Amino acid sequence: MKLIIVGTGRMGQLIRQKAEDAGHEVLAMGDVLSPGDVPALSAKADAIIDFSHPDNLDWILSLSGSAALVEGTTGFDPSHTERLRAASVTRPVFYASNYSLGVAVLQKLASDAAKMLRGFDIEIVEAHHSRKADAPSGTALSLLDAVDPESSFDRVYGRHGRPGPRTREIGIHAIRGGTVAGDHDVIFFGPDEVVRLSHHAGSREIFVNGALKAAEFLQKQQPGLYTMDELLEETAA
Ligand SMILES: NC(=O)C1=CN([C@@H]2O[C@H](COP(=O)(O)OP(=O)(O)OC[C@H]3O[C@@H](n4cnc5c(N)ncnc54)[C@H](OP(=O)(O)O)[C@@H]3O)[C@@H](O)[C@H]2O)C=CC1
Numbered sequence: 001m002k003l004i005i006v007g008t009g010r011m012g013q014l015i016r017q018k019a020e021d022a023g024h025e026v027l028a029m030g031d032v033l034s035p036g037d038v039p040a041l042s043a044k045a046d047a048i049i050d051f052s053h054p055d056n057l058d059w060i061l062s063l064s065g066s067a068a069l070v071e072g073t074t075g076f077d078p079s080h081t082e083r084l085r086a087a088s089v090t091r092p093v094f095y096a097s098n099y100s101l102g103v104a105v106l107q108k109l110a111s112d113a114a115k116m117l118r119g120f121d122i123e124i125v126e127a128h129h130s131r132k133a134d135a136p137s138g139t140a141l142s143l144l145d146a147v148d149p150e151s152s153f154d155r156v157y158g159r160h161g162r163p164g165p166r167t168r169e170i171g172i173h174a175i176r177g178g179t180v181a182g183d184h185d186v187i188f189f190g191p192d193e194v195v196r197l198s199h200h201a202g203s204r205e206i207f208v209n210g211a212l213k214a215a216e217f218l219q220k221q222q223p224g225l226y227t228m229d230e231l232l233e234e235t236a237a
């Protein structure tokens, strides 16, 4: 594949390295690519892979051509998600807050557990490296949607300033330090028993491999918005 990589940070650099090792060609890599080069490059690209910052989304979506978009940036608000959906009318777009296979499975397990463990108190805890820009993580927010798709619980981000008994709520807690690539726990507390669903990322390679797999997957797809559910189906087939 011919790729444009947006983001020159930890993820962007690893994606470039892994993509080139796998024989893909990186046409360009940057945060804000030179406007003069962008139209020509985007027309030649098979896929644009963005792991950077939400501020980059608008110019990425303004790129001409039909290159597929693999979007991995987190910290999006609902308007960013809506823009991604609109863009998917004309090109294949893949969005995942977490490209690891394990987290895709964790999301399904957490969703099933929430349906079966009615009445249990749910808390989501995530840990990341000290340089992470957003909190809570995009993955924690996706897990929250998985366990509470109707938004029927109060969402409590940290419990500081909220003393007293727990109400109908889900707690979301972010901790930061060191070089943690990304840990996520969904904990279900019931009377006299606790169920913990955990994912530990040993390195960023799992996200990079997933993103490159998503780019390859999109090459065979019509315009539309794709998620890890489709990639899981393909892996299981
Ligand atoms: N979906 C997934 O599986 C994963 C998603 N991520 C997400 O990918 C993103 C990047 O992660 P990571 O590589 O670790 O982060 P880094 O901080 O290492 O890199 C961020 C990149 O974005 C650029 N950037 C930062 N602020 C802006 C801005 N306001 N406008 C334009 N560009 C900007 C930085 O440029 P500069 O250095 O010049 O500031 C840098 O190139 C994050 O949102 C992270 O949560 C990460 C891992 C997995």
Ligand SMILES: O=C(O)C1=N[C@H](C(=O)O)C[C@H](O)C1
Pocket (backbone or CB within 6 Å): 074, 097, 098, 099, 128, 132, 133, 136, 137, 138, 139, 140, 181, 182, 183
């Ligand atoms: O910034 C990171 O590092 C990660 N970000 C994603 C997120 O916000 O969920 C995915 C992964 O946990 C690593």
